[in-house]
């Protein structure tokens with residue numbers, strides 16, 4: 128649970144990314160630093176060697192000038208001067224090794240054959256000139272290399288060798304060496320610092336990150352607690368909305384919206400069931416009463432027939448309710464197998480008008496169907512008939528005797544609009560928004576009598592399944608108009 132929690136994962140990723148970034152950073156800092164330190168040391172060694180080379184050259188020039196003056200004693204002077212030269216060189220080597228910039232620097236001078244002719248005291252005996260370096264010196268090239276003395280504790284030396292050129296040819300090689308202990312110490316120091324700093328930083332940010340994640344996710348934990356308490360009986364509960372304006376707030380808002388929808392649909396379902404029970408109870412009570420009365424004593428055949436006939440009316444009523452309910456439930460679960468096919472609207476409505484004429488004639492109501500151009504649609508014919516049947520049934524049912532009903536068709540891109548108006552009692556404004564609700568029956572219906580309050584709900588569902596809609600307008604005492612919008616092509 129803890130290991131799979133978002134908090135743990137975020138913290139772990141956070142630490143991992145930071146660790147890797149810091150590691151890359153540290154390695155590059157270390158390499159850069161070590162490169163710089165070696166570069167500085169090499170520069171020092173080089174400048175020191177160049178100093179010696181310069182001094183030796185100056186000495187030689189002075190010697191040449193003396194020899195030129197004394198001409199004849201050249202060879203003796205040369206020999207003497209060689210010795211003199213070696214002595215001076217040894218002395219230089221001693222003196223110049225003592226340098227504040229590179230302490231413990233070792234200076235050695237080799238001849239063309241690689242023989243050590245002078246060495247400062249600090250130069251280890253084992254430090255000679257490697258063949259490669261000698262060869263490159265003879266080709267007038269200088270060279271850097273590392274020398275590792277024997278012994279475990281001995282520090283490696285950084286060595287620089289450069290040739291001394293006399294009369295255009297390499298005569299000696301100056302070699303300057305310095306222990307790299309300062310470089311090592313500085314690098315060790317840096318390494319230690321990085322080794323402490325890196326894990327410590329990762330640890331601190333890990334702890335801080337974990338706390339931050341906890342803080343951020345606290346509202347989610349609260350939410351989970353609330354959600355756990357929600358049951359079908361407890362749909363009124365809402366999760367606490369955090370004060371922030373972030374994704375968590377969005378989540379809480381969305382969740383509360385969903386709860387509100389769930390609550391309302393749950394109560395709608397409950398009300399629906401109550402309404403159904405209520406609706407079925409009335410005809411069943413009547414049926415029961417009729418049967419009970421019939422069974423009180425022996426009846427004649429005519430009496431039984433009467434009872435059965437009036438029972439049949441109630442059974443019809445029940446079966447009509449159940450039929451309507453079935454349609455609505457199927458709409459809800461989108462299970463209706465529509466058979467969409469080309470339908471000619473004018474003919475279809477004419478058929479419905481004919482069907483309803485028995486009713487309208489009996490109330491002496493005129494149905495005026497204004498002639499129109501044919502309007503072809505794609506629709507399920509039998510369901511579409513039901514839409515107009517239910518609306519026309521209302522119009523005829525609620526309009527008093529000798530009233531008038533009119534039907535008009537027109538195309539209003541992208542819809543075909545069918546207007547059905549009556550001059551009946553109209554609908555009170557407070558009722559109008561509810562007339563499409565299931566089991567809703569307005570005040571006018573009680574006057575007109577029987578009805579389940581399902582006709583318009585079914586008509587609306589069918590229109591919507593055809594990607595259309597129904598609008599109702601009404602003026603109290605003047606009449607009601609229904610406009611059915613159906614897409615011309617879909």
Ligand SMILES: Nc1ncnc2c1ncn2[C@@H]1O[C@H](COP(=O)(O)OP(=O)(O)OP(=O)(O)O)[C@@H](O)[C@H]1O
Pocket residue numbers: 517521522525526549551552553554562563567568569570571572577578579580581582583584607
């Ligand atoms: N043309 C109309 N004139 C006046 N009131 C109407 C008209 N059409 C609908 N109503 C009102 O809208 C309510 C809902 O209509 P709906 O057709 O859904 O139910 P119903 O006619 O009462 O019952 P059912 O159609 O299931 O037999 C009616 O009860 C009535 O109050």
Ligand SMILES: [Mg+2]
Pocket residue numbers: 517520521578581582583
């Ligand atoms: Mg109706």
